[in-house]
Amino acid sequence: MTAPGPGRGTNSVNLRLYNERNLLQRLRRAGEASKADLARWAQLTNTAVGSIVQSLEESRLIEPAGRRQEGQRGQPAGLYRVNPEGAYGIGVRLDRTIIETVLIDLGGRIMARETHDQLLPHPDRALALVQQDVQRMIDRLDPLQRRRLTGVGLAQPYNLGAWLRELDLEADFRIWDEVDFGEMLAEATRQPVFKENDGNAAAIAELFFGIGREENDFLYVFIGAALGAGAVIGGESMRGSSGNAADLGLMPVPPSQLASAPAPERRWDILLSRASLNALTRHLRHHGIAVEGHADLEAQVQAGRPEVREWLDDCIDALVPSTRASLAVLDLPVVVIDCDIDSGLIDQLMQSLDAGLRAIAPEARQTPRIVRGSFRADAGAIGAASLPMFFSFSPRADLLRGRFHSHPHLQETANA
C-alpha cells in the first residue's frame, strides 16, 4: 500500500480492494445476490465479478445461499450472502462511568461482553482490566476464527478530562488527556487498534449494521450520560480535521431555564449540559430524587414523573436549534435518535424534536425525517466493535486515494 498523504496517486491494487469491498457491501445490504446481479449493479464485467466473488468466498467473507431460477431456461443462478462468521471484531468502550468490552461477528451479533460499572480509573488500571477482557474474548475464538479477527475498536469521548461541571461529575480525569490509550492498548494486546470518539463510533455502527442498510446520509444523535453524535454522508463517516466532526455536544445553546442547572457563567452554554442523561439525573436530584445507575433512572422515566418531562422540555428546547443548525451545515435528510435508556423516552424525544424542528423550519427548507436508532444502550459497544470491521471492509474513497493502510497498528491518525 502507498503511504498516507493528501491526494496521492492510486493504483490497481487499491482499485481491486475497493471493488471487492463494494460488492461485499452490496451483499450486506441486499441480503443475497447472484454474480449476474452483482455485475449488473456494479457495472463491472462478469469476469471481474467472478474473480472477486471467488476470492471473497475463499476468504470465507461470503458463502453460497442456494440457487434461484432466472428467466425461462438455463441453470439456476448460484446466490451468495455474507457469512456472519467471516469476521470478528472486539470493541472497547470507555466512558467516564463505564468500561465495556464486547466481541461481535460480521452479522453484528454480540457474542460476549464484559462490563465494569465504575468511575474511570487511572489509565494503567483501566489497561489491566481491558487487556484481561480482550484476552477473554480472544480465548473464546478457536484458532480458525482467530485468524478472522479484524482487530480492536476503541470508542471513547475525546477530552475525557473536560466538561465535568456541565456533566455534573466530581472527578479528575485529566490524566486521561495526557495518555494515548489506543496506543497503550495496541501495544498490550498486539492487535490493530482503531480509535474513534464515541459519537462517531456509534454512527459507524448504524452505518454498518443498522440504518445504513437503507440510508447513506444521516445525522446520528445519541443521548447518553453526555451527548454523542456523528454524521454519515454518502455512506462515509465524517471524521473532521481533529477527529471531532459532528461534535454536537459542544454546540452553543442558551443557558437552561431549569432551577437544577448550574448558574450560567457565560451567555452561551454547551448542548451537553442540557441534552444529556446527566442533566436529567441532576434535575431529579434537585427535586430530592436520588438516582443510582441506569436501571434506576429508567424506572423514574417509566414512573412518568413530572420532573422527567421538565427536563425533556428543556433538553428539546436546546436540541432543536442545535439540530436545525447542524442540518443547515450538513444538509442531511434524516436524523437518527438513540438513547441509553428507553421506556418511552426515545419516542418522546423523537416526537418533541420533530414538533420543534417544524416550528422553526425556515422558509423553503424541509424538516428531516426522524428515525429511531437501532442499538440503544449497546450503541457504544457495538460502535467500538464495528470499527475494525468497518475500516477493513467498507468501500471508502480514501482507500482509492491511497490514504489508508488496511491493517495499521493504530488507526486514529489515518485521516489526519
Add this chain to the structure above:
Amino acid sequence: MTAPGPGRGTNSVNLRLYNERNLLQRLRRAGEASKADLARWAQLTNTAVGSIVQSLEESRLIEPAGRRQEGQRGQPAGLYRVNPEGAYGIGVRLDRTIIETVLIDLGGRIMARETHDQLLPHPDRALALVQQDVQRMIDRLDPLQRRRLTGVGLAQPYNLGAWLRELDLEADFRIWDEVDFGEMLAEATRQPVFKENDGNAAAIAELFFGIGREENDFLYVFIGAALGAGAVIGGESMRGSSGNAADLGLMPVPPSQLASAPAPERRWDILLSRASLNALTRHLRHHGIAVEGHADLEAQVQAGRPEVREWLDDCIDALVPSTRASLAVLDLPVVVIDCDIDSGLIDQLMQSLDAGLRAIAPEARQTPRIVRGSFRADAGAIGAASLPMFFSFSPRADLLRGRFHSHPHLQETANA
C-alpha cells in the same frame, strides 16, 4: 464513463483520469515541478507519470517551464507548469439585484465581464441577457481557444423567492423557484452548465484559485447582500443531499437587538437577517441615511459612521455562535472571511469574529485561524466561472467511484 449511482464499481479509465487530475492539481499548487518530482510526490512510477505528463502537454493543460539541475551530474531536469491558456471557463452569477457574466482562464484571470445592476427580471428576460453576454465571451475566443472552453458555471442562491422580508427586499421572485435556469441556459447556449449555489461556488473559487493552494480544509463565509457560505473538506467542496450544504444563512440565531430590525415573529431568527449587507443598508436607512448601490455603501463604511459599527456588533453577535456551531459540526481549522465591500470592513469582521470565538470557545477546543478571502466583490463571478474548470480538472473521489460524468449537459444533480 459509468452511470452515476451510489457506490458502484470503478475501472482503470476512471483511475487514469484521477491520476491525471491529481498531477495537474499538484502543478497548480507547486507552481512548477519535474517529472521526477511528480513521481516522488504521487508515488507513481516514472513511466506512469511520463505518460500522464505527455498527454497533459498534448492537451495544452501544462507547458514546459525551463530546466533545473538536479544533483551533481546528468542532464538538467525539464520542468512543467500549468498553462494559464490551457482552459477557459464562463461564469454566470445571478443574485436578487445583479446579473454578472465573466470569462476566466485556467490561471484565474478575468478576461471579460458584463454586469447588469438591476432587480432580477423574469427568467425569460434574464435568459436573453445572459445568452447575449455568454455569446460575447465566446466571440472573444479564437477557434483554438474555443475548443478549450470547459463550459458555463451558474452560481445563484437557491430559493430566490424566499426570505425577502429578512433581506429587506420588496420584490416577487417566486417565479424563479419554479424554473430551472441551469437547464434553460444549457439549452440556449448549447454549453455544459455546472450549477451550484452562490456560497458553494465562491468556496470552490477559493479552493481552485485562492486559499486552496495552501489549505485543504476550511469554512468559507461571504458577507454580501445576503450571507453565502461553503465548506471545503479534504480538498473537496461539500455539497449536501440537496445542494445546500454550509447553508449558514439559515442557521437559527436570536433576534437582532437593533431598532432597525423587523420585529421578530418567532423566538429564533435566521443568520442572514443580521449578518448581511442588506441588514446594514436597512440599519443606515433607519437612521436616515439612504444608500444607493455598492459604492455608496462602501463610502458609508469608509466614513466611519457609528451606525456601521452598531450593525457590525449585531452581525458579529449572531455570526459568532453560528460559526462556532458550524465548526463543532465540521471540525475545520480555518475560517475564510470575505465581503462584497471592504474599506477596512473585512479586517473589522475578522478581528471581531476572532475575539468573539475566543470568548465562547468551549473547554478543550481550539479557535480556528481566521483568514482573509481572495476575491471580495469578484468572489461570486469567479466562483461561477471556476465551476466548469473545477469539475473538469479536480481529482475528486466521486470520479473514482464512477459517480461523475466528465462533461454533462447539466451538472447540478451529479451528487444527488
